[in-house]
Amino acid sequence: MLSGTELALAGLAAVAAGLINALAGGGTLVSFPTLIAMGIPPVVANITNTVALCPGYLGGALAQRTDLRGQQRRLLILIPAAIIGGVAGGALLLLIDEHTFTVLVPFMILMAAVLLAVQDRVKIWISSHTGSGERDADGCRRAILPVGIAAVYGGYFGPGLSVIILAVLGLFIDDNLTRLNALKQCISLAVNVAAAVFFLFTGLVIWPLALVMAAGALIGGAAGGTIAGKIDPGRLRWAIVAIGIIVGIIFLVRL
Template structure:
């Protein structure tokens, strides 16, 4: 049982994650290690974190609603792929040995940090290869399988999913970055909600923790939206990359000690 102080610290970590997600992405690299540091088992921490941060994804999707105009067919085709992949990832998390997840954690964190580090390059690549009128595009069906595979990763762990989705959409769809980003937000939301709904019945969600963290993530997201113009997202992103790298290396060293 976590103490009041520990619950408060988890709420602050979730608030920081919500703010970072609103500004640069990669907030889970703060909240997940924070839960583990508080003594929450890694699988339980991952599940509780996924459930707790869902409201933040919803807020991000609603904020970009206007950029989804004309993308109904894409949503109908790609969101099911995100849902199915999220469920598969959630199933893998629950039914693969916790020891396997323990071994994978440092590599997953380092992968997430690396994805966050190349986010700008991914966006630059997309800008060079897109910028057209937002028609449905013939690549939508081709994008379904890669989106589904990315969703499996998202349901299993989560950090870095948005970067993977944006890269996949930029590769297969011919559209502006803004509209692809809105589409990515909805797919990521669907993936995380699918995994979270599955986790609701796992008996592994620490509900007091999840509720406090959900409130913290909402507050942090709101703060991030208000200060977005005052903080350099690039510097913040590299700060989170550095934190993720240090945390990942710490877990990696601990794994072999």
């Protein structure tokens, strides 16, 4: 039975995660370790965290809906791969024993921190290698498998997924960064919704936590949109990278 203090702590972590995701990305590096610190088993914590933070991805996708104009065909091609990969990743999480997942957690957290650290470099690289979007018919089809593989990772764990998907899109689709970022938001949303819906039927979601955290993530996301111009997202990102590295090392030492 969760105490009021534990629910409040999880809610505050979700507010922070929603705020961080809105400003710089990487909010899961705060919310997931918080659940682990509360004594929740890693697989259950991961599942609950995925379900709880899912609404935040919808907000990100809606915020960039104007940049999706003319990209309906891309969505029709890539969203099925995102959904299938998200469900496959969720199934993989349940098939692999919890000890293996626990061993992998510190390495995945460290990888997510590294991905967050190189996010700006990925965006710069994509900006220098993209163009008008007029020649991406074949490229979009070639992106199906890489997007699906990234989605499997997203359904299995998730942090750093957005950077991976953005890099994949930049490799295969010729368009500007703003439009690719909007496409990335929708694909990330599809992956997380697919995994979350799959997890709903596992019986492993801690619903009091999930509901409190979902509300917190929405509040944090809305706050992030309000103060976006007042906080340097670059400095915030590096702070989250540092937290991710510290948490990953702590988890590694505890193995």
